[in-house]
Amino acid sequence: MTGIKSTITKLSLAVVAMYGFSYALVPIYDTFCEITGLNGKTNEIAYVANDIKEDNRFVTVKFISNVANSAPLYFEPSVSEMTVQVGKPYNTHYVMKNNSSKQLHTTASPSVTPGKHAEYFKKIECFCFNQQTINAGEVKDLGIQFIIDNELPNDSGDIVLSYTMFDISNNIKETNKL
Amino acid sequence: MNRLSILIISMLAPLTTLADWEVNMSRGVSPTANAAYDLHMLIFYITVVIGIVVFGVMFYSIYHHRKSKGAKPASFHESTTVEVIWTVIPFVILVGMAIPATKTLIMMEDTRNSEITVKVTGYQWMWKYDYVEDDVSFFSKLADSSNEARQLGSKIDVNKVDNYLLNVDNEMVLPTNTKVRILLTASDVIHAWWVPEITGKKDAIPGYINELWVDIKEPGVYRGQCTELCGKDHGFMPIVVRAVPKQEYTKWVSLNQKNRVADKSK
Amino acid sequence: MSVNIDHLKEEHHQPSGLMRWITTTNHKDIGSLYLWFSLLMFFVGGLMALVIRAELFQPGLQFVVPGFFNQMTTMHALIMIFGAVMPAFVGLANWQLPMMIGAPDMALPRLNNWSFWILPFAFTMLLSTLFFESGGPAAGWTLYPPLSLQGGNSMPFVIFSIHLLGASSILGAINVIATILNMRAPGMTLMKMPIFVWTWLITAFLLIASMPVLAGAITMLLTDRFYGTSFFTAAGGGDPVLFQHIFWFFGHPEVYILILPAFGIVSTIIPAFSRKKLFGYDSMVYATASIALLSFIVWAHHMFTVGMPLAGEIFFMFTTMLIAVPTGVKVFNWVATMWKGSMTFETPMLFALAFIILFTIGGFSGLMLAITPADFQYHDTYFVVAHFHYVLVPGAVFAIIAAVYYWLPKWTGKMYNETLGKIHFWMTTIFVNITFFPMHFVGLAGMPRRIPDYAVQFTDFNMIASVGAFGFGLSQLLFVYILFLTLRQPVTAADKSWEGAEGLEWTLPSPAPYHSFDTPPKVD
Numbered sequence: 008m009t010g011i012k013s014t015i016t017k018l019s020l021a022v023v024a025m026y027g028f029s030y031a032l033v034p035i036y037d038t039f040c041e042i043t044g045l046n047g048k049t050n051e052i053a054y055v056a057n058d059i060k061e062d063n064r065f066v067t068v069k070f071i072s073n074v075a076n077s078a079p080l081y082f083e084p085s086v087s088e089m090t091v092q093v094g095k096p097y098n099t100h101y102v103m104k105n106n107s108s109k110q111l112h113t114t115a116s117p118s119v120t121p122g123k124h125a126e127y128f129k130k131i132e133c134f135c136f137n138q139q140t141i142n143a144g145e146v147k148d149l150g151i152q153f154i155i156d157n158e159l160p161n162d163s164g165d166i167v168l169s170y171t172m173f174d175i176s177n178n179i180k181e182t183n184k185l
Numbered sequence: 186m187n188r189l190s191i192l193i194i195s196m197l198a199p200l201t202t203l204a205d206w207e208v209n210m211s212r213g214v215s216p217t218a219n220a221a222y223d224l225h226m227l228i229f230y231i232t233v234v235i236g237i238v239v240f241g242v243m244f245y246s247i248y249h250h251r252k253s254k255g256a257k258p259a260s261f262h263e264s265t266t267v268e269v270i271w272t273v274i275p276f277v278i279l280v281g282m283a284i285p286a287t288k289t290l291i292m293m294e295d296t297r298n299s300e301i302t303v304k305v306t307g308y309q310w311m312w313k314y315d316y317v318e319d320d321v322s323f324f325s326k327l328a329d330s331s332n333e334a335r336q337l338g339s340k341i342d343v344n345k346v347d348n349y350l351l352n353v354d355n356e357m358v359l360p361t362n363t364k365v366r367i368l369l370t371a372s373d374v375i376h377a378w379w380v381p382e383i384t385g386k387k388d389a390i391p392g393y394i395n396e397l398w399v400d401i402k403e404p405g406v407y408r409g410q411c412t413e414l415c416g417k418d419h420g421f422m423p424i425v426v427r428a429v430p431k432q433e434y435t436k437w438v439s440l441n442q443k444n445r446v447a448d449k450s451k
Numbered sequence: 452m453s454v455n456i457d458h459l460k461e462e463h464h465q466p467s468g469l470m471r472w473i474t475t476t477n478h479k480d481i482g483s484l485y486l487w488f489s490l491l492m493f494f495v496g497g498l499m500a501l502v503i504r505a506e507l508f509q510p511g512l513q514f515v516v517p518g519f520f521n522q523m524t525t526m527h528a529l530i531m532i533f534g535a536v537m538p539a540f541v542g543l544a545n546w547q548l549p550m551m552i553g554a555p556d557m558a559l560p561r562l563n564n565w566s567f568w569i570l571p572f573a574f575t576m577l578l579s580t581l582f583f584e585s586g587g588p589a590a591g592w593t594l595y596p597p598l599s600l601q602g603g604n605s606m607p608f609v610i611f612s613i614h615l616l617g618a619s620s621i622l623g624a625i626n627v628i629a630t631i632l633n634m635r636a637p638g639m640t641l642m643k644m645p646i647f648v649w650t651w652l653i654t655a656f657l658l659i660a661s662m663p664v665l666a667g668a669i670t671m672l673l674t675d676r677f678y679g680t681s682f683f684t685a686a687g688g689g690d691p692v693l694f695q696h697i698f699w700f701f702g703h704p705e706v707y708i709l710i711l712p713a714f715g716i717v718s719t720i721i722p723a724f725s726r727k728k729l730f731g732y733d734s735m736v737y738a739t740a741s742i743a744l745l746s747f748i749v750w751a752h753h754m755f756t757v758g759m760p761l762a763g764e765i766f767f768m769f770t771t772m773l774i775a776v777p778t779g780v781k782v783f784n785w786v787a788t789m790w791k792g793s794m795t796f797e798t799p800m801l802f803a804l805a806f807i808i809l810f811t812i813g814g815f816s817g818l819m820l821a822i823t824p825a826d827f828q829y830h831d832t833y834f835v836v837a838h839f840h841y842v843l844v845p846g847a848v849f850a851i852i853a854a855v856y857y858w859l860p861k862w863t864g865k866m867y868n869e870t871l872g873k874i875h876f877w878m879t880t881i882f883v884n885i886t887f888f889p890m891h892f893v894g895l896a897g898m899p900r901r902i903p904d905y906a907v908q909f910t911d912f913n914m915i916a917s918v919g920a921f922g923f924g925l926s927q928l929l930f931v932y933i934l935f936l937t938l939r940q941p942v943t944a945a946d947k948s949w950e951g952a953e954g955l956e957w958t959l960p961s962p963a964p965y966h967s968f969d970t971p972p973k974v975d
């Protein structure tokens with residue numbers, strides 16, 4: 008009988024471990040994405056540009072925008088593309104307007120393509136994942152400062168930065184109810 | 186892909202275009218669609234050959250090694266040599282397939298040096314097209330003729346609707362012989378954009394951007410559908426691409442740019 | 452096929468009638484419960500398939516609205532996978548494993564009872580969602596967010612029932628492993644076990660490793676919907692693609708769970724009817740183990756179009772192609788078993804031979820799907836539907852049917868009618884091909900999956916497929932008739948019901964006694 012008990016104990020531990028593993032996949036996936044630039048994930052913490060030197064390569068960066076779930080927002084880049092020198096910091100901004108008659112809470116999510124170049128697109132300052140509150144009819148400028156890392160491979164083409172703006176007012180309301 | 190195989194395939198391919206009894210994918214009108222088709226046919230022929238050999242041996246055995254024919258069972262039941270042989274040979278065949286497959290994949294994923302960029306956004310249940318450099322922007326949804334016919338109990342004969350379920354109100358116009366980069370995203374749930382004759386599909390994921398490239402070599406109208414389940418009208422949000430020579434495209438852009446400009450004056 | 456236990460009742464004060472079935476801890480009774488349940492679910496899932504095929508008979512919408520159609524496709528898959536195929540294999544495991552290894556019962560008989568009784572409860576809950584106002588689940592059995600997060604009130608019930616089904620499978624797997632590892636008759640080393648026992652042992656390990664991952668994934672869906680987490684929504688820093696990774700990490704081993712026991716069955720039946728030992732037993736064991744291990748590193752081939760980096764696409768293309776090697780080895784070993792054998796073609800053998808041919812065809816379309824650049828054209832079309840139905844229907848289901856015909860005399864002591872069995876075989880095989888082969892064509896021609904209506908150029912093959920589906924369904928009624936007819940026969944089967952059958956179960960009387968191998972047999 009002890010043979011059976013030992014088998015059962017080990018298997019039960021394996022079951023619990025595999026359940027935990029599925030949750031561990033969440034941070035594993037995130038880390039893997041950041042290291043490899045999978046899914047166009049860019050740095051989430053502001054990048055401090057210490058070791059970057061200007062170099063004589065130029066890259067075209069295109070800016071696009073999306074509004075999720077047809078929210079009543081106008082959200083567009085101020086310029087749709089910039090030709091930038093690698094290793095030099097640049098500023099640009101997006102414009103957001105609340106087209107509804109209510110105050111809204113919003114958040115933006117970035118994505119870069121091609122994914123393999125996402126790791127070289129360093130944001131020094133950006134509005135991603137910072138919740139914004141925007142009043143009815145208000146217009147806001149949302150600035151970003153970025154720099155292209157010298158490590159960018161030589162044969163890369165254009166880089167596209169995309170932001171998706173989400174209206175999260177409903178989620179905010181629910182947490183405020185608690 | 187050597188010239189001989191291309192010759193053979195293109196000679197046999199017309200056999201497979203018998204209208205409604207379509208049994209094969211189209212060779213397509215762009216380098217990526219062509220490459221996918223050629224690879225598809227290569228692997229298909231290899232599996233046909235393997236099938237003929239393996240099933241041939243089986244049928245032979247079923248006929249000759251029957252008890253009713255007086256066959257007496259042999260007693261052999263293992264052989265390391267034979268196991269090694271039929272592990273190594275399939276492995277070698279697979280390596281042979283993997284080489285062209287990898288080359289084709291690398292070619293398909295290279296979106297550099299595109300001349301124009303179009304952002305495609307999937308919605309429940311239609312598409313939006315934003316021409317980034319040319320400032321054109323519009324929604325494209327299932328045409329009314331199809332939408333009326335497809336309602337449950339509509340009593341409309343769908344065979345009489347032109348391009349039933351594959352027609353839209355506003356077509357996506359693209360120039361031929363131009364490398365176009367398509368950026369894909371979605372507004373609500375995951376969709377997928379697919380026009381088989383011009384390229385393979387890719388998912389449109391809310392909050393994320395994907396990309397693919399097309400270079401349409403022949404003018405024409407190409408139709409496709411959403412290919413990721415996105416809710417009740419997943420089957421009713423087609424894509425229509427009209428490929429025209431560059432001059433016609435430029436004219437179309439200037440006609441449609443006005444809409445966009447009107448939008449921006451806030 | 453229940454054993455007469457009247458005499459036991461008096462000795463052991465065992466309940467009879469309904470209470471017998473509710474409280475039984477006997478592996479033969481529980482095996483029967485699983486098999487009858489699976490047959491019922493097969494018809495329920497089959498009915499849903501017929502709703503789908505009726506609607507797809509012609510272009511235009513004739514019978515259902517798109518939202519309900521999506522519920523049918525979702526439920527059809529959930530029922531067939533979790534209600535028909537998996538319970539059938541567990542039923543076969545319950546009946547056969549103890550007898551094959553010379554053990555008196557499973558290691559944990561009471562847990563065994565509970566593992567079964569979870570199922571009717573869970574499926575009642577799952578099926579009841581079809582009657583909710585907001586309808587049942589309609590996001591596909593793969594439940595991808597954000598679509599699945601838009602679901603109505605059915606969502607928590609669906610998730611709860613899948614949790615229950617997963618628990619049942621996990622408990623069953625623990626039972627199987629504990630039994631096989633600890634209760635084999637003296638002298639039966641691992642490499643002397645019947646091959647069916649090996650395939651179930653490996654399947655049970657796959658269940659232990661993969662089902663808890665599904666549990667994690669669906670719990671994350673639940674908390675994203677109701678408890679403010681954002682695993683899968685970009686707004687909160689999450690990613691819908693993350694769900695796909697977690698789901699398919701479970702999902703791919705799951706499809707091997709659905710086929711490995713079938714391999715074991717075919718590896719049992721072919722030698723029996725060729726009157727020749729299985730060729731390459733050791734090789735078959737290693738091939739099965741290789742398939743199981745490889746199944747953990749191929750999952751993203753279900754996701755080639757999500758926008759993975761090139762390196763990922765290449766990696767998964769290579770590993771997926773690689774899995775064809777051990778699978779091919781198995782097919783060659785079966786053919787080598789037949790070669791220079793002395794074959795007869797009773798119904799179990801017919802189904803096993805059809806399995807080899809038709810499963811291999813499913814394998815060929817699988818190899819084509821593995822090629823990533825080509826998959827960009829096949830993904831989410833009917834080509835994929837054709838592929839997985841070939842490996843699951845003339846694959847897994849044929850093996851289950853073959854196993855039932857093969858072991859029926861052992862379970863009941865009665866022989867089925869061979870002529871009727873052959874008719875069932877031919878009708879089933881012909882209709883299965885009429886149903887699923889045309890799906891390759893419409894898929895290649897551009898027809899997407901999961902759509903209730905299609906462009907008119909797809910009409911002809913869809914009509915053929917629909918006719919085939921109804922024919923296939925009707926043929927299964929013949930199967931039920933054969934079963935009931937058999938149960939009314941007198942007990943005439945020999946202990947060794949088939950001339951070429953090997954294994955400890957054939958040393959027992961037919962029908963096998965309610966308790967067998969109370970003392971373990973000697974194995975040389």
